[in-house]
Amino acid sequence: MKLLLPALLLALGAHAVKREDFKECAQTSFCRRLRPLSSKSEVADFTSPYSLGSPSPAVSPHIGTPAKDAAWTFPLTSTLYPDVGFELRVDVLDGDIAQVRVDEVGSASPWRRYNETAKWALLSPEPAHVRASITTKKGVSSIKYGTGLELRINHSPLRIAMLRGGTEEIVFNDRGLFHMEHFRTKEIAIEEEEVVKAEDGEEVKTEEGAEVTTEEPVEVKSEPEEQKPFEATIDRSWFETEDGDLFEEHWKRWRDSKPKGPEAFSLDLTFPRAKHVFGLPEHASPLSLPDTIGEGSYYSEPYRLWNVDIFEYVADSPMALYGAVPLLHAHSAQGTVGVLNLVASETWVDVAHTKGVQTHWISESGIMDLLLLPGPNPTALFEQYATLTGPAQMPPxxxxxxxxxxxxxxxxxxxxxxxxxxxxxxxxxxxxxxxxxxxxxxxxxxxxxxxxxxxxxxxxxxxxxxxxxxxxxxxxxxxxxxxxxxxxxxxxxxxxxxxxxxxxxxxxxxxxxxxxxxxxxxxxxxxxxxxxxxxxxxxxxxxxxxxxxxxxxxxxxxxxxxxxxxxxxxxxxxxxxxxxxxxxxxxxxxxxxxxxxxxxxxxxxxxxxxxxxxxxxxxxxxxxxxxxxxxxxxxxxxxxxxxxxxxxxxxxxxxxxxxxxxxxxxxxxxxxxxxxxxxxxxxxxxxxxxxxxxxxxxxxxxxxxxxxxxxxxxxxxxNAFHDAATKGYPVIWPQYAKFPADESGAAVDDQYYVGDSGLLFKPVVVEGATTTEVYLAANEPYYDYFSARMWPARAKPRNITLDTPLDKFPLLIEGGHIFPSRERVRRASSLMGQDPVTLTVALGKNGAHGQLYLDDGETFAWERGEFVHRELAYADGRLRSTQKVPHDAHNAFARSIAAVGVERVRVLGLNKAPSSVTVAGREVQFEWEKGAPKAKEPRAGILTIKNPGVKVVDDWEIVIA
Structure with missing residues (x-):
């Protein structure tokens, strides 16, 4: 055994990922069956075979207990299989999130589709307190909710659009790619396959009386002789292709017994207004997901969601990696929406930037459980996602x-x-x-x-x-x-x-x-x-x-x-x-x-x-x-x-x-x-x-x-981790989330902002680089963190070039922000808890704002109000610290750091030296370093206030005259 393991590890991770150890779409039968739907949908007379019946108020509890007037069920049928029953359910949840689910119902099969993904992924919130109404007229149901939101449900063929202000933003089944494989016995599956062959005009050669056997016992849904060939009005071959791997699949030396047979499903989601889609981690790919299908596509394979151990993964690939979050943000300067597709089985996603952005999702098993997040901007999406899945854990x-x-x-x-x-x-x-x-x-x-x-x-x-x-x-x-x-x-x-x-x-x-x-x-x-x-x-x-x-x-x-x-x-x-x-x-x-x-x-x-x-x-x-x-x-x-x-x-x-x-x-x-x-x-x-x-x-x-x-x-x-734990915000922010109206910077993914601090960081990733370009989007001045060099505000985004020898890298401060630091670095962070704080104020066109959050760093006492949280603001020559949220400012933790002070305030961007700096009428020391705002390389004026004599736990005001 000891000799075998090193050899095995060498085979697993020699010097590059062994692509042959991991499947492509065509090597897994359900993706091979359902991915071609996308190209077949381009046929002129292609249409979805799925239709809805009339809605009824939903009665079964789901996530919590939805309000009676915010959940409905629709019988769902397919002309491909009129004897197979499906149900579509719509819930309107807190946060104006619409949930659309489809499951097979009334089946005689002993099997069930997996329906517990939400149990593990989502919180169990209180009953939804939403107001929604439904009207149905001429085969269209309209569910109105939130502020100007509507789900417009076309019954036949099935199509569901989420509209805001009358404009479609998310469309389900726009291309008719929704298809849910139903449970069947192996015998029935063979007969259905013969029907498909016959409809394709192929010769059917089945030896009369041939016995069909399976290696696994399978419950029979109904007697085979009762099944009649389906007289299709829609070409069934568009949805059901010949596949010998329905009930057993082999790959290399492994056999998958597949006792339930085929149970995959396909769906398409179109974002008519979007120019970018982001998400679907984890992949080593650009943030703005490139096309995987169509002429000139960036990738030839779909994005795969299937958690695997990949040694030395490829640096740019849609291959599956270690995690899978089936979440997408669809974005343009006009707005941002999101979808969370709650499926835990192997899933492949195609992306095409056509008619907005079109996506095609193919999953091996489970129910369809879609959550439509209305946005209308990235910050709102973060909050809505946290409503569903909870905020991040507050780390020690x-x-x-x-x-x-x-x-x-x-x-x-x-x-x-x-x-x-x-x-x-x-x-x-x-x-x-x-x-x-x-x-x-x-x-x-x-x-x-x-x-x-x-x-x-x-x-x-x-x-x-x-x-x-x-x-x-x-x-x-x-x-x-x-x-x-x-x-x-x-x-x-x-x-x-x-x-x-x-x-x-x-x-x-x-x-x-x-x-x-x-x-x-x-x-x-x-x-x-x-x-x-x-x-x-x-x-x-x-x-x-x-x-x-x-x-x-x-x-x-x-x-x-x-x-x-x-x-x-x-x-x-x-x-x-x-x-x-x-x-x-x-x-x-x-x-x-x-x-x-x-x-x-x-x-x-x-x-x-x-x-x-x-x-x-x-x-x-x-x-x-x-x-x-x-x-x-x-x-x-x-x-x-x-x-x-x-x-x-x-x-x-x-x-x-x-x-x-x-x-x-x-x-x-x-x-x-x-x-x-x-x-x-x-x-x-x-x-x-x-x-x-x-x-x-x-x-x-x-x-x-x-x-x-x-x-x-x-x-x-x-500060940033606390915002993640309380608001659901990311610790680091991409350009499109900070500046959603800036179309030109939406795809920028090689730099990011730290929380709400205004700190903009870009790593140097090119060998031998002595200069690096940074993209500036805000109509605010930017300051170099290290040198206080200043780039004046500009109405239009622009690129700037920074000198980056080996000891330098881009770290800028966007004007209008205040952030805290501790300048006395010790051997470990636990020894810095009683150290004083420095505040950096980077002035923008309308002053500056920021925050300081502190707690004990190890217990959950912060959830009981044991913390210090200060609102920092600069306007009209006054820097103020006030209590950010109503709570006991003299809690036990606050008392434990009562002696911790602000040892320095650094203000960037003042035009001239102040005549005085006072705290509660008392003058305090300061230093002034003159700026050069009109130089070829402008430099900000720097005011440094030493030991202003204020504590982090108190309300105070520093007046800069």
Whole structure:
């Protein structure tokens, strides 16, 4: 076994992704069947075979309990299969979100379509308090709701449009591509296939009396002889193509038994006014999704949503990666709308910029569950998405600082050496990570005592420096009777099953492994107990967790993951729930960490796999990237794509997981890393050591400067994380979301803004670059963060060029903003909580605004009002700090930082020196650095107010005369 594993890993990740290990659309039968619908729809007489009956008020509860006048059901039929029943349901939810679902009903089949994706992805809100009305006339139902919103439902053929002010913004089934494969027996499927052949004019050769057998027992829906060939008025071959893989599918050496037969569905969504669509993470693609179909398309394959473990993924590709969020934003300068397609099975999405933007979604199983988000702008979409899925988790403060990892720090001594070397180099560090080698025989929870003889002592030694540690806990469990976790899972019968209902075993890091079924509620309390201090004694409260490989990654499985016909709790197949699987593991782990102490603490758990709603549970990263300029250049678009889908606590392995970047590239990675929401350096076991303290000058100073800048700006990052946790806003904002009316900048994805701070960052991603272009959209002045060089306000967006030698990179401040910082960088962020704050005021045309949010950084007391949240505003020569939200300003946390003051105020953009600066009538010291607003390279005037004598917890006003 020990000889086989390295060879297997070499095969998995030699020097580039092995594309042949992962399917293309034509290699998976449901995509092969349904993707051609798009081209067939261009036939002149093509029309949708689906029609609706009359609406009825819905009575069954859904998400909460919808108001009786805001939910309706429609019988849905297809002329292809008039004896098959479907139902379409419309709900109007809080936030003016319309939900449209389709399920098969009244089937004699023992099977059901998977309908629980919403259960895991969405919150369970209070009953919807919405007002909506429906009228039906001449085959058209009109549902009116919100402010000027309407769902216009054409009954025959089926077509649903969301209109605002009478203008269509989202159209379902505009091209007639909606099709839902119904449950059938293999015998009936063969007869239907013969009908299709006959309609195509092909000769049908079926040996009379031939016996049809299946390897899996199949319930018969009705006697085959009762089925009559369908006399079609619509060419059935448009929707049903000959396919020998309906009930069994083979790929390479794997067999998928497919006991339920075909149950895929297709739908088209058109955005008539849109010029861009964003979202569908996770892909290594541009933020504005390029075409995948049509003449001259950028990609030839659809965007695939199917969580997989891809070593050394391609830097520009629609291939599936580790996470899947089926969310789209459709955008133009006239408005932005969104759709969330709640399906957890394998899904492919084609995009074409034709008649606005057209999209075609193809999923293997499940019900259709569409949520239409009306916008009308990106900020509203973020709020609406948070209404559905919840806001992001508020992370512990240390998690927003710097993390140091590699595969692997192999001994207790190495861990302590890392702490010492960071100290000697005067480089801050908050978290040191341990990869799989800390665990004895890769049995997570069990330390390798030869290499880590006293884990508790090690953790305590690290904690004394104000730091934390993270250890990996993967979902695969070593299959050996001597491992307590394996024995427990057997005794509780909570393992994922094979199609034959025996426990599934596969190959991963420990060798032969099993996987806990976290869809089984019996696993939840047990998993929580695994992380208790009583059960896992070799830990302390300074240890946090990393959930890797949770797609799940199975080295000897199809596409390096689990077979689709595996069985989960409730009888659901793995094909139904695959993209949710990693989220459930993440959820249960973060819960276990949060409750292991008597006072509930904010957990930190990093996950690789994720789905819609995973942002409630912690951070993610972009997986096994490469230390190349191409991967460095592509990361910003990936961050932004994730961020607009809620997953904004995201980062990439600094330096690249694979490879040995040179010093120039490493410096650029660290500069980029300082502006990743999740900042972690990580490297493969075969790479050279590249901790930042290992380098000689001047490289060491460049790396130190990037680290220290991150720590200086931690209060600004914390503001952004708080907005994500309370409003659903992204931590980093793309151009189109900040400036939705600016059409020319909508596709810009190589720079971004940090929260509401006005800080605009762009990484340098070109080897040898000494200049870099930045796109400025606001009609405000911009200031260089480092030099106070100023670019005056301009009515039209423009590009500017900055000098970027190796020690420089673009970091600008948009005028009109105030942001906080802490200039006294210490060895760890936990030691900076009593340090004074600096406020930078970058004046715009109408003054400036900002905020300062502080809490204890580790508990949930902030949810009970234990925080300080200040509104900062500058206007007419007065800088004010006031309470931002009504609450007890003298709460326990506020009292604990009562002595923390503002040590410096820096004002950029004043035209002349003030005559005085006063606080409550008392003059305070200031320095004035004259600007040069009319120079060839304008420079802002800088007013520095030293020690104004104000506290962060108080209301105050500084008057600049």
């Amino acid at each position: 403060q240390f998690a927003t600082a710097y993390h140091q990892c590699r595969w692997n720090y192999n001994t207790q001594g190495e861990v302590i050496e890392v702490q010492d070397r960071f100290e000697e180099a005067d480089m801050p560090l908050d978290v040191t990570w341990l990869d799989i080698e800390y665990a004895d025989e890769h049995r997570y929870f069990d330390w390798n005592k030869k290499m880590f003889p006293d884990p508790v002592a090690m953790l305590d030694q690290v904690a004394k420096l104000g730091r934390k540690m993270v250890a990996i806990v993967d979902p695969h469990i070593k299959r050996t009777d001597s491992f307590r976790v394996y024995k427990d899972s057997l005794d509780l019968d909570i393992l994922i099953k094979k199609a034959d209902n025996n426990n599934f075993d596969g190959w991963c890091w420990p060798g032969s492994s099993v996987w806990v079924d976290f869809f089984n509620p019996k696993s939840w309390e047990w998993w929580t107990r695994m992380f208790s201090f009583e059960t896992w004694a070799d830990q302390t409260k300074a240890l946090f967790v990393w959930n890797d490989m949770n797609e799940p990654s199975v080295f000897d499985g199809p596409e390096i993951t689990m077979p689709k016909d595996n069985i989960h709790a409730g009888g659901w197949e793995h094909r139904d729930v695959h993209n949710i699987n990693g989220m459930l593991f993440h959820n249960q782990t973060q819960h276990a960490i949060s409750v292991r102490e008597p006072t509930k603490k904010r957990p930190f758990v990093l996950s690789r796999a994720y789905f819609a709603g995973s942002h409630r549970y912690g951070a993610i990263w972009t997986g096994d990237n490469l230390g190349t300029w191409e991967h460095l250049a592509g990361e910003s678009a990936m961050f932004l794509s994730n961020s607009i889908a809620g997953m904004s606590f995201v980062g990439a392995d600094i330096g690249g997981f694979f490879g040995n970047p040179g010093t120039e590239m490493l410096v650029r990675w660290y500069q980029a890393g300082a502006f990743m929401p999740f900042m972690r350096a990580h490297a493969h076991i075969d790479t050279k050591r590249r901790e930042p303290y290992l380098y000689d000058e001047p490289i060491r100073s460049h790396l130190r400067d990037a680290l220290r800048l991150r720590y200086t700006l931690l209060p600004t990052w914390y």
